[in-house]
Structures are given as C-alpha cells and as structure tokens.
Amino acid sequence: MKLNTPITRRRALSLLGTATCLPMIHAARAADARRLRIGIMAGEDEDLWRVIVANAAKEGLDLSIMTFSDYNTPDEALAEHEIDANAFQHGPFLQAQIAARGYDIVAVGNTYFSPIGLYSTRWKSVADLPRNAVIGLPNDPSNEGRALHLLEALGLIRLPASAGLLPTPLDIADNPRNLTFHELDAGIVGRSLPDLDAAVVNTNWALKAGIDLQKQKIGQESLQDNPYVNFIAVNAADAKAPWITPLVNAVHQPSTRTAIETIFHGSVVPAWT
Numbered sequence: 518m519k520l521n522t523p524i525t526r527r528r529a530l531s532l533l534g535t536a537t538c539l540p541m542i543h544a545a546r547a548a549d550a551r552r553l554r555i556g557i558m559a560g561e562d563e564d565l566w567r568v569i570v571a572n573a574a575k576e577g578l579d580l581s582i583m584t585f586s587d588y589n590t591p592d593e594a595l596a597e598h599e600i601d602a603n604a605f606q607h608g609p610f611l612q613a614q615i616a617a618r619g620y621d622i623v624a625v626g627n628t629y630f631s632p633i634g635l636y637s638t639r640w641k642s643v644a645d646l647p648r649n650a651v652i653g654l655p656n657d658p659s660n661e662g663r664a665l666h667l668l669e670a671l672g673l674i675r676l677p678a679s680a681g682l683l684p685t686p687l688d689i690a691d692n693p694r695n696l697t698f699h700e701l702d703a704g705i706v707g708r709s710l711p712d713l714d715a716a717v718v719n720t721n722w723a724l725k726a727g728i729d730l731q732k733q734k735i736g737q738e739s740l741q742d743n744p745y746v747n748f749i750a751v752n753a754a755d756a757k758a759p760w761i762t763p764l765v766n767a768v769h770q771p772s773t774r775t776a777i778e779t780i781f782h783g784s785v786v787p788a789w790t
Contacts, residue, residue, distance in 0.1 A: 552579045553760060556591040556603035559584040560725055561780050566604075568776040569767050576763035588657060588703060589614075595752060596620045602755075602764065604628050607745040609682045610659040623756050624748040626765030627788040629777050631747060633663055635671065635736035636707070636728050637715040643671050643736050646714060648694045653716030655703035658683045663738075663745055664717035665689070668696075671736045682744065720784050730784045746788045 557566055563584060570580045583600055585591050591603040592614045602625075606614075614620055640646055652673075654664045662683040668674045675691035676684050686698045701709055707718040707726030715735065723730060738745075749765060751758075767773075774787045 551577055551760060552581070553602065553764065554581045554583055554600040556583050556585055556594055556600040556605070558588075558591075558605045558721060559586055560721055562605070562721070564780050565773070565776050568772050569770075572770050572772060573764065573767035576767050578760060578763055578767065580767075586704075592620055592622060592750070593618070595622060595750065598752070601760075602749055602751045604749045604768075605747065606750065607659070607747050609662065609744055610657070611750060613658045613683065621753040622750050623753045624750055625756060625761050626749045626768060628747045628749060628768055629781075629785050630740050630743065630745070630788045631720040631781075631785045632737045632740065633660070633667055633717060633719055633745070634723065634730070634734045634738075635667060635715055635717050636710055636723060636733045637713075637735050638711055638733055639714055640735065643673065645735075646673070646694065646696075649697065650694065650714035651697045651699060653699050653701055653706040653709055653713045653718075654686070655706050655717065655719065655722075656700040657703060658685075660703055660719060661685060661700065667717055667736065667738045670738065720781065724781070724784075730782065740786065748788075 555566070557563065563582070566582050570582065573580045588605070588610070591600070591605055592611070594600045595603050596618070608624065611622060611624070615622065635643070652668070654661050659682070665674065665676060665684050665686070669676050673694065673696060674689050676688055677690045680688045686700070699709070699713065703719055703722055704725070706716050707722045707728055710716050710718070710726065710728060718726070718728065720730070749768065751761065755761070769789045777785055777787050
C-alpha cells in the first residue's frame with residue numbers, strides 16, 4: 518500500500534517526470550494495469566482509503582493514493598492521465614467541470630453521501646437567524662447551487678423553478694429576511710464561521726475547520742432523491758477496463774461501510790445498497 522502526502526498539481530507533475538518520459542510510463546502501466554493511482558482529498562478520506570486499499574489488495578489491485586488540497590485539480594489530473602481514477606465528487610460538480618473544461622469523465626461506482634449542512638456558532642436554530650443575517654456560501658458553482666437549495670429547503674429563500682442545480686444569489690426570487698451572502702472558497706467558508714451568522718459547509722471541510730457537527734449544525738439536506746452522492750470517476754475510455762469492477766468491489770465492502778460510519782462520526786453515510 519502506498520499512501521502519499523498531500524500534493525499540489527505541480528508536485529504531481531514532478532512525480533511523474535517530464536513529458537519525454539510519459540510514453541515509457543504509459544507502456545509500463547499497460548504491462549501491469551492492476552497498479553492504479555487514485556486521487557482523493559486530503560483529510561479523513563485518507564483514513565477511509567487505507568481500508569479500501571486493503572480491500573483492493575484482495576481483489577488483485579495495488580492502489581497508490583495521491584491526495585489533493587482543492588477540488589479542481591483531481592479532475593484535471595485524471596483528464597491528463599496523471600491518475601487513473603478519483604473519488605471526491607458528486608454529479609453536479611462533475612457536470613460543471615465537464616461544461617467548463619470539456620473533460621470526458623464518467624462515474625463508475627458510488628462511494629458515500631456527505632450531506633451539506635448549515636452551521637452557526639451564534640444561533641441555535643434556523644428560526645433564530647435574524648433579519649439581515651450574513652450567510653457564508655462555498656463559491657464553486659455546484660456547491661454554491663447546492664447550498665442555495667438547502668437554504669430554500671429550510672425556508673430561508675425561494676428560488677425560481679428555472680434555476681436548476683446551479684443557481685447563484687442573483688437567482689434568488691424571494692429573500693424575506695434580507696440575508697446577505699458571502700461567497701468564499703469551500704476550504705475557507707467553514708473557518709470563517711465565527712465571523713458569520715451562519716455558513717453552508719461541506720462535511721469534509723466542516724471537519725477540517727473543527728466545526729462541531731452535532732452542536733453547531735442548524736440545518737441539513739436530505740438523502741432522498743439527492744443528486745449529490747459521491748462516486749469513483751474515471752476517464753470515459755477506461756469505463757469498461759477490467760480493473761473497474763474490482764476497484765468498485767473494494768469500496769462496496771462491509772469494512773468500508775464500517776469505516777465510513779466510524780471515521781465521519783455518523784455524519785456521512787454509505788451510498789450503495
């Protein structure tokens with residue numbers, strides 16, 4: 518098992534060598550397709566993938582885990598064949614990436630569902646949020662849209678039916694409490710919580726920011742009919758590769774289910790039956 522330290526895109530490129538070496542790398546990999554490089558986000562997912570790596574070994578796979586510190590680079594690294602698969606995103610995020618960058622990337626197997634939550638250190642409930650409250654939102658299109666739909670589900674705003682999955686604050690049709698929105702990087706919004714009345718934060722970033730998921734959460738989205746289930750993604754050309762099934766099988770194991778429930782303290786749930 519190989520579990521690397523967090524890397525930036527530049528670091529990933531340096532590990533792979535110069536462009537003149539790539540044909541040799543691809544030739545070597547073609548000779549042993551069972552060795553796979555998997556991109557994940559740094560943090561709790563590293564503990565989860567230690568379990569999956571052990572499961573994968575039983576499936577005949579040798580996984581090398583490469584960690585990333587932001588949401589944009591894992592798909593770029595996948596599209597450029599610096600990694601073989603990644604596991605960090607949900608459907609709306611991938612669709613936004615495809616629309617913006619033209620990637621040919623597909624999902625091949627679910628991993629977990631991480632409900633996005635509304636957190637506050639100042640207020641105990643959604644009902645307590647005052648008029649003119651300042652709400653932090655993640656600023657990438659898919660997660661901002663997801664955050665706004667959560668606020669709508671909680672009765673704080675109303676979005677038009679035409680807004681789709683990627684609305685912005687400009688799309689809000691009704692804002693009865695005159696809420697103000699601060700759009701921040703997903704990795705920063707949780708750490709900014711003390712300066713805000715409330716913030717919508719992805720679970721993994723909430724954990725990294727030291728947010729108490731039980732005491733400081735005042736609202737959470739539902740799993741029912743939710744498009745934001747995370748999955749393993751690969752280049753479309755690899756979707757039927759022989760290593761796909763054993764890789765997905767390595768995730769869909771009782772030990773992985775237990776690890777998800779333990780590592781994320783019940784705030785994240787397995788997304789396979």
